Amino acid sequence: MLRPLTVELMQPGYYLGWGTLALINAGLAQGKNRSGLLWFFISLFFGPFATFLIVVLPKA
Numbered sequence: 001m002l003r004p005l006t007v008e009l010m011q012p013g014y015y016l017g018w019g020t021l022a023l024i025n026a027g028l029a030q031g032k033n034r035s036g037l038l039w040f041f042i043s044l045f046f047g048p049f050a051t052f053l054i055v056v057l058p059k060a
Contacts, residue, residue: 021043033060
């Protein structure tokens with residue numbers, strides 16, 4: 001029997017991992033002379049896609 005996706009997204013580990021990724025992305029962004037706070041919030045919404053953008057974009 002399939003469970004709805006929302007049940008999986010409500011688990012605490014999901015939020016912990018997503019928040020940790022946002023903090024890592026903020027550090028990566030600061031290392032490339034970009035706003036860590038801005039990239040933290042971008043990462044909260046876009047997650048791994050934001051990580052990809054930070055890694056691919058050149059230093060500011």
